[in-house]
Amino acid sequence: xxxxxxxxxxxxxxxxxxxxxxxxxxxxxxxxxxxxxxxxxxxxxxxxxxxxxxxxxxxxxxxxxxxxxxxxxxxxxxxxxxxxxxxxxxxxxxxxxxxxxxxxxxxxxxx
Amino acid sequence: xxxxxxxxxxxxxxxxxxxxxxxxxxxxxxxxxxxxxxxxxxxxxxxxxxxxxxxxxxxxxxxxxxxxxxxxxxxxxxxxxxxxxxxxxxxxxxxxxxxxxxxxxxxxxxx
Numbered sequence: 001x002x003x004x005x006x007x008x009x010x011x012x013x014x015x016x017x018x019x020x021x022x023x024x025x026x027x028x029x030x031x032x033x034x035x036x037x038x039x040x041x042x043x044x045x046x047x048x049x050x051x052x053x054x055x056x057x058x059x060x061x062x063x064x065x066x067x068x069x070x071x072x073x074x075x076x077x078x079x080x081x082x083x084x085x086x087x088x089x090x091x092x093x094x095x096x097x098x099x100x101x102x103x104x105x106x107x108x109x110x111x
Numbered sequence: 112x113x114x115x116x117x118x119x120x121x122x123x124x125x126x127x128x129x130x131x132x133x134x135x136x137x138x139x140x141x142x143x144x145x146x147x148x149x150x151x152x153x154x155x156x157x158x159x160x161x162x163x164x165x166x167x168x169x170x171x172x173x174x175x176x177x178x179x180x181x182x183x184x185x186x187x188x189x190x191x192x193x194x195x196x197x198x199x200x201x202x203x204x205x206x207x208x209x210x211x212x213x214x215x216x217x218x219x220x221x222x
Binding site for chain 1: 115141142144146151152153154155156159161167170202206208209210211212213214215216
């Protein structure tokens with residue numbers, strides 16, 4: 001089975017940097033996803049890490065350490081529109097399989 | 112279309128009625144997934160298809176729930192004899208590889 005853990009809520013200031021952590025336990029590792037979900041909207045894909053290390057994509061970066069069962073999402077130069085829930089998710093297996101989601105971290109960006 | 116679409120967006124029904132929720136995936140996406148999402152939680156797996164074949168339905172809560180994808184494109188999730196506990200957001204996602212793209216969801220309210 002898979003178990004995914006992430007903080008429930010975080011608050012950060014506009015213009016700052018915030019790191020959202022995710023720890024996971026899986027029977028077999030097949031990568032780790034991050035999704036963003038604004039209130040009342042669908043989850044949207046942010047990143048997918050398969051290998052260890054940091055992957056940067058504009059203001060958002062995602063880090064993975066497979067040996068530690070740990071990932072984080074790094075958001076730089078925070079904007080008010082970044083206020084959303086951030087979901088960590090792991091696939092069941094390799095290939096096209098369902099995702100197991102964490103409960104999500106609700107990020108509030110304040111002025 | 113450009114993205115995953117779902118209909119209806121909102122459905123209010125009386126306890127005991129049957130409902131059918133529709134998902135139209137992104138064109139060419141092989142895999143289609145159904146999830147249910149409670150407020151403040153991540154999506155929870157229900158069932159999924161590769162082409163027209165239902166691969167796993169272990170997430171369906173009971174035998175009142177069923178799903179089909181007869182031509183490998185549009186899918187329907189049917190809930191028979193609805194109960195109040197079925198009230199939730201039902202989300203569909205599709206993928207051509209591991210990355211899943213979500214639709215806007217159907218908000219079901221059973222009175």
